Amino acid sequence: MTGKSVRNRQSRLAACRENGQRNVLAAAASGVSGFINSHGGDAARVLGQAGVPDHALGDPLLALDLGDYCAMMELAAAETRHDNFGLWFGQQFQPRALGLIGEIALASPTLGAAVENVATLFPFHQQATQTRLAKEGGLLRLEYRILDGRIMARRQDAELTMGMFANVFRACLGNGWAPEEVHFEHLRPLDWREHQRAFDAPVHFGQRTNCVVFGDADLDRRMPEGDLARLTRLRDQLTALAGSTGAAPFIERVRAEIRSRLADGYPHVEEVAEALDLPRWTLQRRLGETGTSFSEAVESVRRDLAALYVRQRHIPLSDVADLLGYSELSAFSRAFRRWFDVAPMHWREG
Incomplete structure (x- = not known):
């Protein structure tokens, strides 16, 4: 060459x-x-x-x-x-x-x-x-x-x-x-x-x-x-x-760290900040500069994964709830209705 x-x-x-x-x-x-x-x-x-x-x-x-x-x-x-x-x-x-x-x-x-x-x-x-x-x-x-x-x-x-x-x-x-x-x-x-x-x-x-x-x-x-x-x-x-190992936009790095922790429950902001090698206040400040908060970032990741997971009909909805960090199926169902105006079971059957 x-x-x-x-x-x-x-x-x-x-x-x-x-x-x-x-x-x-x-x-x-x-x-x-x-x-x-x-x-x-x-x-x-x-x-x-x-x-x-x-x-x-x-x-x-x-x-x-x-x-x-x-x-x-x-x-x-x-x-x-x-x-x-x-x-x-x-x-x-x-x-x-x-x-x-x-x-x-x-x-x-x-x-x-x-x-x-x-x-x-x-x-x-x-x-x-x-x-x-x-x-x-x-x-x-x-x-x-x-x-x-x-x-x-x-x-x-x-x-x-x-x-x-x-x-x-x-x-x-x-x-x-x-x-x-x-x-x-x-x-x-x-x-x-x-x-x-x-x-x-x-x-x-x-x-x-x-x-x-x-x-x-x-x-x-x-x-x-x-x-x-x-x-x-x-x-x-x-x-x-x-040339480099690349870099995702800051908000997408945060979302990636949130995703990796959901199966263990609601992710702690301190853990995500540590994974990004940032003080907690810096993480929250930078999120604010993008027009969002940590809780809103968690919500968006849960919503996007829910849309992906609920379509997989062989997975019980209780397992989906667990993997999204919800302690109860009812809490997940309420969140799903808020996001999509329909119950997760009806979304799955639709």
């Missing part, structure tokens, strides 16, 4: 950043058109509805808007009538197909280094995203969540990303590797047993974040294609291409 071609791509990415878009490198959608068509869908229709240009999918150095990308995956599930579309798309998605971030994992010297590099560098591959490696109770967690609160429907993306992460481990340890657990922030799907079969592990839904949980016994294992010199070049290329 010529230097001019790379500079042109970098300039297009820079233009996207200046327009406030949240970018994901197009390699994340490698093979999606064929997967849609092979499952009885019309890929051209899905891409058109999502606003994703077909030519971009063949170029791993081009970027897509993250919202469009997530919408494409949700539309693909609807188009193919394959509710677990993202789950199985992710299971077959090999690291090399993921472009620079996948190549970085493969070029890392050990499995532990590969996981750390993914945790550190994935937000350059996909902006407005948090990935981190955390330790809890003797196990490690490779965590992932989108930090832009405008992207409400993102189940398919989460499921395919956890499959991508699992395949980094499998590239080193073989296809028989299985995590200790897998967590998802979204509600339990209708065919949730397929998730346990796909990961060969317990799967939990309605969690604060998405993550793969694993032990540390094999982290010193050598990656089969480890190459430190190549790793350095790839890291530099990814960070130069992306």
Whole structure:
């Protein structure tokens, strides 16, 4: 590839950043058109509805808007009538197909280094995203969540990303590797047993974040294609291409932190402020500058999630209420009537 071609791509990415878009490198959608068509869908229709240009999918150095990308995956599930579309798309998605971030994992010297590099560098591959490696109770967690609160429907993306992460481990340890657990922030799907079969592990839904949980016994294992010199070049290329890890608007970061805490009850403003590395008074002042308050932000997130969750008829309304932080179904029902002028059961049946 010529230097001019790379500079042109970098300039297009820079233009996207200046327009406030949240970018994901197009390699994340490698093979999606064929997967849609092979499952009885019309890929051209899905891409058109999502606003994703077909030519971009063949170029791993081009970027897509993250919202469009997530919408494409949700539309693909609807188009193919394959509710677990993202789950199985992710299971077959090999690291090399993921472009620079996948190549970085493969070029890392050990499995532990590969996981750390993914945790550190994935937000350059996909902006407005948090990935981190955390330790809890003797196990490690490779965590992932989108930090832009405008992207409400993102189940398919989460499921395919956890499959991508699992395949980094499998590239080193073989296809028989299985995590200790897998967590998802979204509600339990209708065919949730397929998730346990796909990961060969317990799967939990309605969690604060998405993550793969694993032990540390094999982290010193050598990656089969480890190459430190190549790793350095790839890291530099990814960070130069992306330019930054992106940033969602302030109010959308607040909404994202509220969303991640609702399943534990009404979120505390102090916790959200701490997550954003702000004093409480600064958070409240900045919210006021946007014309809203913390309680109004909580209300808007609950309303938007309620509209998404109530449509999922296999989920009891009492579970929806719990996941939105309501202690009683009656309180949720009153709020739903206030938002939509109809009872949640009638909305569901309509």
